Amino acid sequence: MPKILVVNGPNLNLLGKREPEVYGTQSLDELNRSLGDLASELKVELKFFQSNSEAELIDFIQTEGFEADGLIINPGAFTHYSYALRDAIAAVDIEAVEVHLSNLYAREEFRQKSVIAGVCTGYLAGFGFYSYAMALSYFADTSGGE
Ligand code: DQA
Numbered sequence: 001m002p003k004i005l006v007v008n009g010p011n012l013n014l015l016g017k018r019e020p021e022v023y024g025t026q027s028l029d030e031l032n033r034s035l036g037d038l039a040s041e042l043k044v045e046l047k048f049f050q051s052n053s054e055a056e057l058i059d060f061i062q063t064e065g066f067e068a069d070g071l072i073i074n075p076g077a078f079t080h081y082s083y084a085l086r087d088a089i090a091a092v093d094i095e096a097v098e099v100h101l102s103n104l105y106a107r108e109e110f111r112q113k114s115v116i117a118g119v120c121t122g123y124l125a126g127f128g129f130y131s132y133a134m135a136l137s138y139f140a141d142t143s144g145g146e
Pocket of ligand 1 (some may be wrong): 011012074100102104111
């Protein structure tokens with residue numbers, strides 16, 4: 001069974017409460033539960049992680065990244081400036097998909113640049129939960145795993 005990491009960055013622990021008009025009313029636990037249900041159907045194993053700390057996100061990727069078959073990552077605001085997070089993804093040589101709940105091109109200009117996308121296979125933004133679900137279905141179809 002392919003093993004996929006699902007990583008959420010800063011402030012995503014506040015989903016449901018945080019700017020619901022932008023990010024929706026679903027909590028991160030609810031989002032992860034729905035993703036977990038989809039993963040069972042698709043026969044994919046998921047490991048979830050969220051942190052507000054850049055260092056913890058990097059440590060998690062370093063620890064888990066070599067063993068996993070893929071990474072679905074919503075880096076939150078680190079998307080726009082964390083070269084260290086980008087380097088961590090490149091360092092463990094894992095296939096990654098960057099996801100966002102909101103459509104960054106419909107928002108402020110500073111959100112319209114990702115320093116992470118260049119080390120990812122692709123990028124999904126603007127579909128809320130479905131950004132994650134589409135990334136998962138990509139990995140379910142393409143990752144071998146055992
Ligand atoms: C976000 C978009 C980022 O610009 C923002 O900082 C977030 C959430 C999204 O999922 O739409 O925290 O990554």
